[in-house]
Amino acid sequence: AQKVTQAQTEISVVEKEDVTLDCVYETRDTTYYLFWYKQPPSGELVFLIRRNSFDEQNEISGRYSWNFQKSTSSFNFTITASQVVDSAVYFCALSSRPILTGGGNKLTFGTGTQLKVEL
Amino acid sequence: ETGVTQSPTHLIKTRGQQVTLRCSSQSGHNTVSWYQQALGQGPQFIFQYYREEENGRGNFPPRFSGLQFPNYSSELNVNALELDDSALYLCASSFDSGYEQYFGPGTRLTVT
Numbered sequence: 001a002q003k004v005t006q007a008q009t010e011i012s013v014v015e016k017e018d019v020t021l022d023c024v025y026e027t028r029d030t031t032y033y034l035f036w037y038k039q040p041p042s043g044e045l046v047f048l049i050r051r052n053s054f055d056e057q058n059e060i061s062g063r064y065s066w067n068f069q070k071s072t073s074s075f076n077f078t079i080t081a082s083q084v085v086d087s088a089v090y091f092c093a094l095s096s097r098p099i100l101t102g103g104g105n106k107l108t109f110g111t112g113t114q115l116k117v118e119l
Numbered sequence: 120e121t122g123v124t125q126s127p128t129h130l131i132k133t134r135g136q137q138v139t140l141r142c143s144s145q146s147g148h149n150t151v152s153w154y155q156q157a158l159g160q161g162p163q164f165i166f167q168y169y170r171e172e173e174n175g176r177g178n179f180p181p182r183f184s185g186l187q188f189p190n191y192s193s194e195l196n197v198n199a200l201e202l203d204d205s206a207l208y209l210c211a212s213s214f215d216s217g218y219e220q221y222f223g224p225g226t227r228l229t230v231t
Contacts, residue, residue: 004161037222043207045162045222091161106152106175107211107220109161 002027004094006110013082013117021077021113023092029053034068034075035093035107045091051075082117089114122146123212123223131229132200140195140226142210150174151193152220153185156207168193197228205230 003026013019025034036048049059051068059066063080079086093107122145132138144151150169154162164177168187182198191212197204207227211220 035219042224043227044224045209045211047219047221050219093161106164106167106177107154107162108164111159111161 002029002032002094002096002108004092004108004110006092006113008113009111010114010116013115015084015117015119016081017117018078018080019082019115019117021079021090021092021115023075023077023110025073025075025092025094027094027096029096031096033095035095036066036075036077037091037093037109039089039091039112041088048077079115082115084117084119087115087117123210123221125208125210125223125226127226128224129227129229131231134200134202134230136200137196137198138200138228140197140208140210140228141192142195142212142223143192144210144212145221148212148214148221149191150213151187151191152211152213153193153195154209154211155179155204156209156225157203158206162209165195200230202230204228 005024032053034051038046038048056068056070065078067076089112091109091112093109095105095107124143126141152167153165155165156162165179165183166176166185167174171187184196187193207225209225210223213220
């Protein structure tokens with residue numbers, strides 16, 4: 001069975017601080033995919049990144065960066081110089097390669113981390 | 120915005136009633152997945168439809184059922200509503216063999 005753990009329920013920072021959101025996953029699959037989604041108060045989940053299990057290169061996109069470490073089954077997300085607009089719930093998710101060709105696959109989500117960025 | 124739309128936005132039903140939620144997938148996508156998100160929790164996978172066939176199901180009872188239409192839009196039906204069915208229902212669409220699922224704004228269902 002797959003499992004995603006986000007131990008941080010809520011994090012509060014002051015604007016311009018850096019913040020790291022932790023994600024630890026469990027899976028027996030050798031090929032899998034990791035995701036981060038952002039959920040603002042409006043409720044819509046916004047896709048941020050997908051990472052393949054065979055690609056451990058870290059990635060940076062603007063103020064966002066992701067650190068994937070297979071050895072510790074972690075996929076952490078860092079926001080540099082946080083802004084008030086970053087306030088949201090952030091979800092880490094996991095999926096395996098599809099059983100059937102095509103159609104994508106189901107996502108297993110963590111319980112989310114509520115990030116509050118204050119002025 | 121993702122181009123995935125859901126209707127209605129909000130819904131209030133009474134225990135025992137039936138409800139139908141609708142989702143229009145993003146243009147070019149042939150797969151729709153449904154998730155239930157209870158307050159303070161992460162989304163839970165209900166089922167997925169690929170080219171009008173059910174393609175995987177989560178741990179939900181048979182009173183949760185679905186359909187996908189030739190234009191790849193989808194419906195989620197829930198019979199015999201229970202109080203615990205109160206949640207945000209999210210629909211996500213994806214392209215054949217793609218892994219990024221793009222979510223709609225959700226339908227907030229309240230069962231009283």
